Amino acid sequence: MTEIEWKPQKTSSIPLHQQISDFMKKKIMNGEWTIGTKIPPQRNLAKRFQVNRSTIVIALEELTADGLIESKVGSGTRVINNTWSLLASTTPPDWISYVKSGIHKPNITIIQEINKAEADPNMIRLGTGELSPDLLPNKKMGQILQMDNEQSLSLGYMEPKGSLSLRKTVSAYLRTKGIKASPESILIVSGGLQALQLISIGLLKRGSTILHESPSYLNSVHVFQSAGMNLLGIPLDKEGIKCESIGRMKRQHHAALLYTIPTFHNPTGTLMSEKRRLELIKVCQRESIPIIEDDVYGDLWFENPPPNPLKANDTQGNVLYIGSMSKTLSPGLRIGWIVGPEPVIERLADIKMQTDYGSSSLSQYAVDKWLRSGMYEDFLKETKEELKLRRDFTIQILKKHFSEIATWSIPKGGFYIWLTLLTGVSTRKLFDAALREGILLNPGNVYDNNDDRHLRISYSYASMDQLEEGLVYLAQLIKNSSMN
Template structure:
């Protein structure tokens, strides 16, 4: 929340809060019947005592602007300013019945808690400011001339950037590509959204990994798809599971994250990769390869993507700069058959009239410079250090309570809790102690797992973060 009460004002803080809420109610931001924030959370957001929020709500209640409902909290009055006799939109019902589903309540809680400055964030899947390329961006914007037209660009994205991405794919990922078969997207998530909306129909069956990032996305359910699960071990999926699912459900598409998979960090071995492509070609099943992490390989070896092994045009390749450069740049891409790319570009144009030229310009200048390789080297070294530090902390403090799969790339570490604990209660206890992470069930059917992300957390925060989680876990196991 941007607004904060003025501590220097002569007006008491609770009255400032009451006036602020009254203004938002009067301009329609909080319609009649809308719940107001809970007293505890609102107090935390504003940095005041809970009693101050209670006083502000009582002030509004005295004016008839809000109602206090036992067990339900405070809502905007249903008869505010005589509106009971008037017909107003039922916004509450509308937001519940829309076809595009919201994130789960747990994910909304995690996102909200992650923004708290007092919380150590092991949940957010992004890089810390010191690992992003911000310094290079500042140099680009300060020292290089921007001479692009600031208007609508090509539906597939700026041509120069697509040419640079094609060169990047060949040099860093051994994927021969041309600019005409690349679509620039607002990160990989928009790429997945376009694929689901344009290439599939309600009722179609798709296969996703279990666990996987895709499992956490409501977009599959929103599109009316039937998602079937491919179990993932420390070597990735078993390709023959695709065959079994296809025989039972006529799978239309397979979504895979084969390189340092999110969340468990597994790497699909070469034999399995070749088998996946054989199955894809035999049954005509397209593969969507989501590849945010292959360039983070800690041994700096070349990681063969599925697309680099694809000889039949079976793979749609999705990647971005979010996990290796900066998430806020919002530059991702899809590479695949040109007819598919043109179809997806047409849909993207309907949504946003194409990508903004300014981040495209910055991305093009950075990707085409020697600074990119320098940045990548620094990123890998820093991530190795963070990975080792979090692994050491886990072994030091929790070796008797968890099992850890140590990744060789990426930004996530996947842990199995040996004890049987209530994951929602464990998350609640951890947040209470000042650390947030993502419970394993967000990503699939496996119970008793947690995902810690070490990309965003500062190095000096890792040990205290694990210590706080350990305290939360022990508080749960002591109660048994």
């Protein structure tokens, strides 16, 4: 209902209210708007259809007269009949109740708004966590697929753990990070999010508690909540997650595991120090609490390589390591991996086969060739140089326009700057005001329900011109809001 593209033809001989009434009636009669579907307010419909509100009133009156919709004070206007209920004696299925009772929780409202706004090509996207289309290797991808080598392309289903050739290649690639993992201990997945989903339904009991950094990317997706899990945040400092309370919280809440993004954390950009990584490994081993290490940003360092992943210092099989090509090579490839003990990997592989019968064989083939050919390292070098330029450019804008209204740290890699607002302005109101002006933000409450003073600023997606235009306008918006 929120994405109505149709508009009445003002040059038509058919009255506007009749065109609108006929359009809405067709939606109802075809079953696209089922019984219980809420019709947007008259003011919103008038704006979408670009007509006077009186025109909408007449159109809705016709639908009411036909017995298709009903208006009630306090609950708005809803569909009450359609073809089936008008022609048949049996009650049609109430799809709205099915939608509400589905076990997978819907995105929080603001995430749904962000996802919708990202489809608008004219939107300045200051929070989007992916590479700009200008930075993606479209031409080189064609070259990769045309390269001749001994590896033949198979378009059939792969084995449960994924392409053996790719797993061997990933095994060699992980050794450059200090991780020793045989192909048998690697599962190819369709990106980092699927890795989390497989873990949530394949390894954990309903009602389990997941510890994580606060704020956390986990709060922006409902993969664990939909599997009946509880999330519990642990504070961060400049060195990463604080370890002192992990043991106590594990015992008090019977925590099942800990999720962390130690390298260029999402959303804060924090880089966990080597000392803190060793401390975290030690604490979790002592408390017998497994770790999910999300390392999808690990390759995107600027000046100096980050410390080795937690997995590199895991001597007891305590860490499940997640890697992905979505943030570095292409989000469209949908290829990542989980590294862990073989019994765990075999369990997750079995679950994966039950859900999608394996990740795209073509994407696996492409990633294998990128890594084997050395072109990935070359492309990564270029990408990091461009991201560093964008980071530095963004920092200069912040220094010029945000010094009096916010504080921030300079990230050493990744995509994000965590902006702390000093003005007391509501980030939800700021989100709405910016959106009306064509600027898309990611406010802090996406990552922590109670956070109303942070914005996640991404320099990876918007162009330089868009970054400057969007941030300068945002600064003015914040200053004006704080004065009111």
